[in-house]
Amino acid sequence: MLSPHEIAALMLLDTNQQSEHLDLGHLDALCERQLVLLEKLASGGGHVRLTEEGRSILRSVGRFH
Incomplete structure (x- = not known):
């Protein structure tokens, strides 16, 4: 089970x-x-993006369409 903080983090990532x-x-x-997923960029930085499972969690809490 996800904590409220983890769900909030998913929501923040959803809004970029x-x-x-x-x-x-x-x-x-x-x-x-x-x-x-944490993706490494050629510049040496990183980018975080939601997986389909992450989107599913947000759909289940009514956040993502």
């Missing part, structure tokens, strides 16, 4: 908020549950 504002523990938990 900067992932550097997220708690690393929550981001780690979402990665472990395969709800988000």
Whole structure:
């Protein structure tokens, strides 16, 4: 089960908020549950995106269409 903070983190990522504002523990938990993917960019930075499973969670709480 996801914590309210983890669900909020999914919502922030859904709205394309900067992932550097997220708690690393929550981001780690979402990665472990395969709800988000951390992609490395050629520039050396990273990008976080929702997986289909992450979108499914947001649909279940009425957040994502």
